[in-house]
Amino acid sequence: MSRWFRAVAGWVRASGRRGQLAVAAGLVLLVLVVGVVGVLVAGGGDSDILWGGGTSATPADEPAEESGGESEPGQRPDAPDPTGPVGAPPPYVQPFAQQPGAKPRGAGPSPTAGVEIAEGTDGCDHAYGDRDVCVPWKFPDGVTDRCGWLRERGFEPLKITGGRDRHGLDRNDDGTACGAGD
Incomplete structure (x- = not known):
């Protein structure tokens, strides 16, 4: 291990600033990957990931974990469970798609004159x-x-x-x- 460490340290010293930046970027990437993996493992996998609207991303065919029939304090008993199964969010239709009769414009004329730039700019x-x-x-x-x-x-x-x-x-x-x- 120490031979490998000395080899990497020698390479960083020899490669100068660019090598140091590469090692720093690699370390930051490693920390991010370890952090994401840690969150997913500690959080119980992807069942806790939420869609943008705050609904669970758990597929509809997978049953959600039951809470034992007890409601959280301050939550109405008849309110839907926010961690329950839901389908995919509805698709977002871009506004320009609402105009099926619109025709694309043709190519405009190509500019022929140069650009005037004030002296001393x-x-x-x-x-x-x-x-x-x-x-x-x-x-x-x-x-x-x-x-x-x-x-x-x-x-x-x-x-x-x-x-x-x-x-x-x-x-x-x-x-x-x-x-x-x-």
Whole structure:
């Protein structure tokens, strides 16, 4: 047993976080299964399971246990026994099934236009560089040299693709932001 335990502990240490999560998930599953089995065994099996309406799930052909003819305190003697045999609950008919004459709709037209998204929604000003370049829509407070701030973060000179220089990064109007001469 201890050899097996050491082997599992070594595997968990070697596999890192993912292995630890797998072991934890396995333990939680084991505890749940043991708990459900314990409840079913201690509770006398499935005869105590109730349907949604509070009636017993005991099949109608199985006789329910008799209580000896004595009623519970506060229960009327002529009241039906809530643990007695009952049939299956009535079927639930979906409301749309009440419309047999309804005909299904045909396919609608396929959308042809793209979706318009307002500028700056993603926090980027895409007027600079390619589509995958994200020049901040709003620079952090206190930044005075925006080109220097971009260079510090690995940005190369950027071609102005949006037709406008919102941040004023192309001071010499050559079409390249933060390039030579800016």
